[in-house]
Amino acid sequence: MVFRIVYFLKRALRNMWQSPVLSLASIGTVAVALALLAFFTIAVLNVQQLTASWGENLAIVVYLDDVPEEKIVKGWVKDIDSYPEVAEVTFISRDAAFERFRKRLGDDADLVEGLGADVLPASLEITLSDDWRSESALATVVDRLRKDHRFDDLQYGQGWLEKLEAFLLLLRVSGSALGGFLVFAALVIVANTIKLTLYARQDELEAMAMVGGTSLFIKLPYLVEGALQGLLGGFAALALSFLVFQVILQRTLGSLLLITGIDTIHFLPPVWQGMLVLGGSLIGLLGSLFALRKFVRFVAP
Amino acid sequence: MIQLFNVCKAYQRGQNALNDVTLKVDKGEFVYLTGPSGAGKSTLLKLLYCAERPTRGQILVNGRNITRYGPSRIPYLRRNLGIIFQDFKLLKRRTVFENVAFPLEVLGRKRFEISKKVYQTLKNVGLEHRLQHHPLQLSGGEQQRVAVARALVVDPLILLADEPTGNLDPEVTLDIMELFKRANARGTTIVMATHDRGLIRQFPRRIVSLDAGSLATDDLPLFRGEAGMSGYSGMTGQP
Numbered sequence: 001m002v003f004r005i006v007y008f009l010k011r012a013l014r015n016m017w018q019s020p021v022l023s024l025a026s027i028g029t030v031a032v033a034l035a036l037l038a039f040f041t042i043a044v045l046n047v048q049q050l051t052a053s054w055g056e057n058l059a060i061v062v063y064l065d066d067v068p069e070e071k072i073v074k075g076w077v078k079d080i081d082s083y084p085e086v087a088e089v090t091f092i093s094r095d096a097a098f099e100r101f102r103k104r105l106g107d108d109a110d111l112v113e114g115l116g117a118d119v120l121p122a123s124l125e126i127t128l129s130d131d132w133r134s135e136s137a138l139a140t141v142v143d144r145l146r147k148d149h150r151f152d153d154l155q156y157g158q159g160w161l162e163k164l165e166a167f168l169l170l171l172r173v174s175g176s177a178l179g180g181f182l183v184f185a186a187l188v189i190v191a192n193t194i195k196l197t198l199y200a201r202q203d204e205l206e207a208m209a210m211v212g213g214t215s216l217f218i219k220l221p222y223l224v225e226g227a228l229q230g231l232l233g234g235f236a237a238l239a240l241s242f243l244v245f246q247v248i249l250q251r252t253l254g255s256l257l258l259i260t261g262i263d264t265i266h267f268l269p270p271v272w273q274g275m276l277v278l279g280g281s282l283i284g285l286l287g288s289l290f291a292l293r294k295f296v297r298f299v300a301p
Numbered sequence: 302m303i304q305l306f307n308v309c310k311a312y313q314r315g316q317n318a319l320n321d322v323t324l325k326v327d328k329g330e331f332v333y334l335t336g337p338s339g340a341g342k343s344t345l346l347k348l349l350y351c352a353e354r355p356t357r358g359q360i361l362v363n364g365r366n367i368t369r370y371g372p373s374r375i376p377y378l379r380r381n382l383g384i385i386f387q388d389f390k391l392l393k394r395r396t397v398f399e400n401v402a403f404p405l406e407v408l409g410r411k412r413f414e415i416s417k418k419v420y421q422t423l424k425n426v427g428l429e430h431r432l433q434h435h436p437l438q439l440s441g442g443e444q445q446r447v448a449v450a451r452a453l454v455v456d457p458l459i460l461l462a463d464e465p466t467g468n469l470d471p472e473v474t475l476d477i478m479e480l481f482k483r484a485n486a487r488g489t490t491i492v493m494a495t496h497d498r499g500l501i502r503q504f505p506r507r508i509v510s511l512d513a514g515s516l517a518t519d520d521l522p523l524f525r526g527e528a529g530m531s532g533y534s535g536m537t538g539q540p
Binding site for chain 1: 350372373376377378379380382384390391392393394403404406407408409451455
């Protein structure tokens with residue numbers, strides 16, 4: 001059995017060695033298609049991560065024109081905290097709000113020099129729990145607060161979350177569509193490249209059939225060859241996307257990305273890297289399979 | 302060893318390549334299939350190794366009806382056959398050794414066994430010094446000897462040869478025929494398609510003659526001992 005596996009592997013490697021141009025064409029096709037897919041995946045994953053962090057900052061702010069006694073405020077906090085959607089309620093006093101604002105100004109803090117703390121209102125900051133971080137949950141909490149006449153000045157990401165969710169959906173749908181298209185294109189191109197290889201070796205296939213090679217015996221080296229080419233294409237795609245990630249995304253766009261609030265952009269997680277390489281191998285295998293379907297028919301008319 | 306019963310083969314163009322052919326070849330026989338181009342010689346051979354299917358009739362090879370063999374059984378039939386073509390059909394990217402070893406690899410033989418058998422077979426055809434050469438580095442006669450070695454390396458029950466000497470000069474033709482004679486002497490049944498009457502005169506054996514797809518004559522050798530090997534001119538002529 002081991003002898004057979006080694007035999008087929010050797011023949012596949014030998015086939016590749018004997019047709020270097022066609023082999024490189026197959027590997028290159030898989031590499032380019034998967035690298036494009038990898039770039040897009042990197043973009044989608046990073047945008048998702050970014051928007052998720054935006055979502056984490058999502059809060060409802062209840063502005064309090066007149067600050068009641070501490071005891072009453074604590075009661076309000078307790079009331080709102082009892083909502084199932086709410087993770088945390090924080091009271092921000094006028095002083096705390098002013099201090100926070102001054103800190104945010106940084107070097108320009110002297111702009112507020114001479115102003116009193118009473119220029120900013122006190123507020124209650126309400127954060128939703130992870131399970132309820134959605135447009136509908138936000139609307140429910142806001143509705144409930146509006147009905148309570150104690151809180152009439154509310155501010156929250158009106159419409160923003162809805163747009164964010166729509167954007168994420170669009171990104172996922174277009175990502176899946178583009179990814180599917182790229183994989184399909186790679187599959188077709190690899191199948192055709194392998195078909196060219198088979199045209200070049202038609203005499204070999206015929207000779208194999210004439211000496212009693214079974215369909216599997218004839219096909220297997222080409223299937224292994226396709227899978228190997230796909231595997232190499234997958235590795236090349238990984239290397240290419242990592243190179244582009246390092247050189248272009250991180251160095252060139254690094255400063256630009258900081259403006260949008262992204263500290264670091266991330267490369268594909270290890271699981272995705274593995275999927276990319278295995279995906280390449282699968283594309284190569286399926287491409288060979290499609291190409292071979294027609295070719296070995298002369299074995300038995 | 303080989304039996305054909307009322308075998309017909311029609312191609313899509315409508316003309317019959319073979320018409321109602323009934324034929325029996327015994328074990329160990331050497332039979333020439335002869336006739337003009339288009340007589341159906343190659344079609345008959347193709348039916349025997351299942352590269353074509355008969356439109357009608359039954360074919361028995363080694364006692365088995367191969368007429369309705371499915372794709373999975375055909376390779377196993379071919380492992381008992383040695384097939385030789387006019388254009389050799391060697392694997393150009395492989396060495397002589399690898400070409401001859403290939404049928405044994407198909408059979409899953411051990412590497413040591415393959416090396417031994419291939420060397421022995423190539424020695425029998427006088428090419429043991431060409432082991433590492435590629436087919437295109439060899440002359441036509443040498444290539445055909447490699448093809449013969451590839452066919453004989455598995456000790457086939459039947460050797461099917463389709464115009465094996467068609468591209469060769471008279472001297473090389475004699476070499477190839479000698480190899481066939483030796484294989485036949487070891488018990489291999491041989492069916493050889495040729496329209497070379499000179500060759501048939503030189504090596505007289507049973508002659509099955511086809512004409513326009515029909516069996517025209519089935520004669521025992523008429524010229525046995527008529528001419529020695531040295532007298533073969535390679536010319537095609539009438540008996």
